Amino acid sequence: MRDFTNLEILFALLWATRWTLLLSAIAFTCGGLVGFLLLLMRISPFQPVKYISWFYSEIIQGTPLLIQFLLAFFGLSILGIEISPWSSAVIALTTFTSAFLGDIWRGSVEAIPKGQWEAAKALSLPYFQQLGLVILPQALRLAIAPTVGFLAQVIKGTSLASAIGFVELARSATNITNVTFEPFFVYLVTAIIYFGLCFPISVLSRKLEKTLAH
Numbered sequence: 001m002r003d004f005t006n007l008e009i010l011f012a013l014l015w016a017t018r019w020t021l022l023l024s025a026i027a028f029t030c031g032g033l034v035g036f037l038l039l040l041m042r043i044s045p046f047q048p049v050k051y052i053s054w055f056y057s058e059i060i061q062g063t064p065l066l067i068q069f070l071l072a073f074f075g076l077s078i079l080g081i082e083i084s085p086w087s088s089a090v091i092a093l094t095t096f097t098s099a100f101l102g103d104i105w106r107g108s109v110e111a112i113p114k115g116q117w118e119a120a121k122a123l124s125l126p127y128f129q130q131l132g133l134v135i136l137p138q139a140l141r142l143a144i145a146p147t148v149g150f151l152a153q154v155i156k157g158t159s160l161a162s163a164i165g166f167v168e169l170a171r172s173a174t175n176i177t178n179v180t181f182e183p184f185f186v187y188l189v190t191a192i193i194y195f196g197l198c199f200p201i202s203v204l205s206r207k208l209e210k211t212l213a214h
Contacts, residue, residue, distance in 0.1 A: 004180050013189055016172030020197075023168060024155045026090055031097025031154075038102030043109055045127070053102070060099035066160045068092040073164040085166035093161070097154055104150060108143035109135060141212050149205030152198040159194075169193060 041053035073088035120130035162171030173190040177183045
């Protein structure tokens, strides 16, 4: 067995990072679409629809993401549905993302003064026009910063996909460690890569929060 140089290890970890980024992008996009649907359900005037959305969010937010990965992978297999680690990871992380984004956006909508709803009603606008023309544009300003900030949580959450065999950055680090027997260096570089991905997002989120607050 030949020795691996630090540069080769670094390149292998950076190459694996592409799967972390791809999984994050897909989960964030799909989770955003589902999260928007959850938002509409949560602020709906129909109580049964609101309760379904609330129950979904409470279940997802009240259980560990790791368990959600395992259920997505092994649960469907028990039902006779063969699913790859990649597909399972997308499903689990999308579900996780949707529940939190739905709540973030619901909070932004509910932060809009009730007077804005009343003003929209006074203009005889239908419900969805009230929402789309008056409420959501104002809520968007409040939601941008926490939504961007949550992306960092999604990126870090991809590391748990290693539990179901999906080879992203964290799983790749473990595989490389098993070959090189250099756990300190490998995991240190892995931590630096995660930091390099998440720190700029956190900084951007804070700047957006300060900028949009005025």
